[in-house]
Amino acid sequence: DQQVKQNSPSLSVQEGRISILNCDYTNSMFDYFLWYKKYPAEGPTFLISISSIKDKNEDGRFTVFLNKSAKHLSLHIVPSQPGDSAVYFCAASAGNDMRFGAGTRLTVKP
């Protein structure tokens, strides 16, 4: 039962352009959403989050948008840099339960 879905397994963008990673969820009880970044041979690291009471949260080059009615969130990275190349996991939590999507591999080309 995939409660959090990332339908794009990979994304390739040019350096300097915007990267948009998408995530959908099915459980309306989720009230907190997170994005994690994972480099090879390392554990996922927290990137940015958003509470369900907001629809946007910005941190430097990273912005997360939440559309609760559509049960959809997205991560925007602008401008994209080669060092952003990694696998990005979307996560959603309700109480003590956190679920992850399958991940999207982002490649930023110089």
Place this chain on the structure above:
Amino acid sequence: DAGVIQSPRHEVTEMGQEVTLRCKPISGHNSLFWYRQTMMRGLELLIYFNNNVPIDDSGMPEDRFSAKMPNASFSTLKIQPSEPRDSAVYFCASSFEATGGTLTEAFFGQGTRLTVV
């Protein structure tokens, strides 16, 4: 703090053998999670503990999998007997969660890459 510590980093074992993965959460954290990463399903939640008590183990794939948390600073995930399809990277994560609150950020260990041949 050294972060979440998992051991071993790599494990290669023969089918049918018992495998034990270990995790030391961040001191002070009261929630601990075991995840399995596969190509098809990404990060799957296997089980999570709150205050050393298993809260939800519905993600544990089969009876061959078991997890324990005997105290706040240690947890194990055991597979017996192991099978080739168990090959994956297993992550442990911990967080602090106030009573009745929502989980916010979890900190991950570096993972254990398990290969069952």
